[in-house]
Amino acid sequence: MDFKIEHTWDGFPVKHEPVFVRLNPSVGGVMMKVSAPFFNDPPAPLGEPGKPFNKLWDYEVVEAFFLNDVTEQYLEVELCPHGQHLVLLLSGRRNVWKQELALSYKVSRGEKKWEGRAYLPWSYFPPNVTRFNSFAIHGSKDKRNYEALYPVPQHELQQGQKPDLHGQHLVLLLSRGDAFAVSTTNFC
Template sequence: MSQGDLSFAQVFPRGTTYQTDYDTQLTQKLKEGYTGVINHTWDGKPVSHNGIKIKMHWHFEKIRGAPHKRVVVVEFSAPLYDDPEPPAPPGPTPHLWDYEVVEFFFANNDGHYVEVEVGPHGHWLVLFHKGYRDCFNAGEDVDLDVENTFDMGTWNCRLEIPLAYFPAKVTKFNAYSIHGAGEDRQYEALNPVTDGALKQPNFHKLEYFKKVDTLRFIPETYNNQVFVDAKYGNMWSVVAPDDDEVEPKRQKRENDWFSLQMEKSVIKHDEFCVLCGTILPIPRTAPCVIRCTNCDSGWSVPVRRRELVYEYKKVYHKVQADLDDDSAPPEEGSIVEHSCTKCEYGFATFSTRQTRSADEGQTVYYTCMKCKWTDVEFS
């Protein structure tokens, strides 16, 4: 392996146990959320009743001693038809689409989509598809937080879809309602079929889904790839393997400024976690995937062969030369949480220089990653 072929550590924010700014700092779109109404039959005819109003918004809840809650909250109000309920007890229910149900489909451009179904009697079904009707789970082992209330003839439902349930890069959405029996069975859609190409309802035709602005219910960067957390694991491992199974390709996203800055920092100092500064363990086998022992961040790095160690010696000597030169600016280091005194941004690069004697302490530099303002602390 030549020196030009070296690849360094890369941050993959596929899952996290810590709280980030993306969780709590709501943009204007996240505050507004998403709204829609199911008011047409599956083939585009107006329904004869009040439409089903749908609302979606992001919800983060910090839970002590457990994985934090990151969910998309879906709320809707629908007419209650009081159809016969499934014979199974409330919970995951196969073939729930044969009963009174409201369904939600979230899809990406690769044909991956999640199907979430809920009924008025506490039943639900969550199915993951890697292609057209190509489901890779039975649905019986997938939980869902559902709350149903009733007001006269209205069914009010609130459900929480964990972030880990969504495929990567969701771009399209559709919602459906099914009720009635026999010849009176009714199929209704948020985005109906309008070209007359289908003779019967088929909710898995993604070409009839419409684009959805995910920034209204999923924070920036969380939609870039499958989210993996300690509670649910990787629900999409069939199409998005874990880091320790396949080393992901390095892809820089121009609109993901923070991740790009973290990659720059890692290229310089991949011995430390750029999020919390903890020393990372040294991988011994390939493909090399390590996790921070403090914040559980996932990292993919090369095996530290002799060439890589030699590269580190060169970097160390360069830094040492800069430290010996009082006129040299401090090197940028790991990314840490630090509130900028100028713009109040929450992340900065951390670096130190021994400008005084060991007994007196050291000088610490925090350079804001947003405005580049440098705060200096004397310890």
């Protein structure tokens, strides 16, 4: 399955080439491939490439979320163009029960583009995934950009609302609006 992140978290078009995410299910898990512009902002985390890095969401990342909306259990996968990754298993909003899980992750990076390949074992997924969303985050301080495959629908935005993606992920995933029209029936 192929996806393009072409909008900001609040529904406006991005001002660069879209981020591509491909999910290829197989017998043992899912190969997640990312192809994205490379902003190098913020600079690389201090962690070792190929290893988990806590709070990776503070850096340039592409994220994927796989949710069971009945149990509210979800898998969060974060991939960084510098080689670090973060895999979290959560049960409800911000309730991490497993973190910094091992991941087979390879990245190649050019001056303006990066590509990553991560193998996600089925054992990381909650049973009966019903919803999926993906995000791209880059930039520093007031230039921070939050982009979403399925943004918050414009009619659900509140005036002055700011992105709090770590807190909003579950809210976004549980949204009953048009934002999550992707069926995962044949996925897991």
